Amino acid sequence: MKTNILTSSLIILVLCSCKQAPKLSSEFSGQDGEVKIIQLNPTHSHAAAVQNEQLSQIDTNIYVYTPEKSELDEYFHQIKNFNTRVDHPTSWNEVVYMGGNFLDKMIQEKKGNVVVLAGNNRIKIDYIEQSINAGFNVFSDKPMVINKAGFERLKNVYAMAEQKGTLMFDMMTERYSLINKIQKSLMQDTLLFGKIQQGSPDHPAVMESSVHHFYGGGKGKRPSWFFDVLQEGEGVVDVSTHLIDLTFWKTFPDEIIDYNKEVKVLSSKRWPVIITKADFTAATSLREIPASLSPYLKDSVLEVFANGSISYQVKGIYAGVSVEWRPATPKDGNDLKSAYAEGTKASLFITQEYGQKRPKLMVQKTEKVLEKDYQTNLKQAIIRLHTNYPGISLSQQAKFTEIVLPEDLENKHDPTFKVFLSYLVNKDMPYWEVPNTLAKYYITTTALEMAKKD
16 A cells, blocks of 8 residues: 655665865755755664754655555654654654655655665665665665675765765764764874874774664664664674774874775674574564574574674774674663774773763873873863863873763764765765775675685
8 A cells, every 4th residue: 555644743986086075966055945855764763863953954844755564663753752852842744655666756756855764774775876876865874785795886876976966975973972073183183192003913003892782671672674684784794884984084084095905804703692582572572583584593592693893904004893782781781882092102992881871081101101291291182172172171090091071062963964964065075985985885895705704
């Protein structure tokens, strides 16, 4: 059955060799309501996050195209919450088309000019390819591709976007986290940090790690396909995209990374997280494990290859990422983030433990730096940060100095879509964005093939 529902609230580039930004059409000028969003089968929470804040440039009508049997309850629930909240409520008007020909219908009607993609990762490259071919701009959640075949298609789609003058942007939300921005700034402070060390295959100079959970308290909201690595993607091609992006962004700011010449994947590992039937039910609210997941069943439990690690080299620097998933968030627990970057004068560490809501940023001098010089350079670095981040302070620990980041400096709303809108209007997406995105997905998809062989 095909339906078209209009209601105010619903219950229910190929690697470039020159430093030039992509050429965009002159469609956007920053006027009110000129950005018209299409949500294409929005089955991940990042789709709704785009609508968390009412921006004047965005038309209040949001066009949703989806198959008849789609898992949109959570998306509509979030939009309803945005529209009815007391503090700065939104006024989104969801215009929904449901039908087997939803993708063709979207292209035919062309009611919007920006397609937002956040959902099943196996079919995402199909959506990206057809959207760009039809002349839409694309704002995509990670990962854009989850295998080598998808990577080859992604290269061609970027070239198509360049030819058509449309913008394709990978939703890298972690760049706008306060702790990541501060670590990046300090890594560029040569008086305090020095230069990044080279590291080694056994001990990378830069490391990014994270721990996630399939469910916490309350009713589970994961779709069943989230446990199918052929649809969600394995750990080395999913969350790893964020971690590699952060390494590029912090270590080589404003630099193009040529994956053909400057990147080498050294090793990769994958291992499963064990999901019992009780875990699955808690995570999805489904009583039974569907037949579609039978390839992952072993002795009545699911083996989901959501865990992985990658060791690689970029521009001569050894780097690594590690992703781990666990079934349940412990009581009073949370997802975890950790990272480090080792400079010639100091090292920077991000640490987090269960029950610790926000990760901590620590700094430690290297042995060859005098304590007096270190303390002077550290205090001066904090003074320089105060220009953009007032209130940052220092807390001396036994072995480290904590850089205390006031919570009120955190973004109240994720600004990633604002950044994308700015690129649309000003036509100034950084020249390194496309080649570095390709380098990131070259690493993840190469690492997956390598891990499977091992």
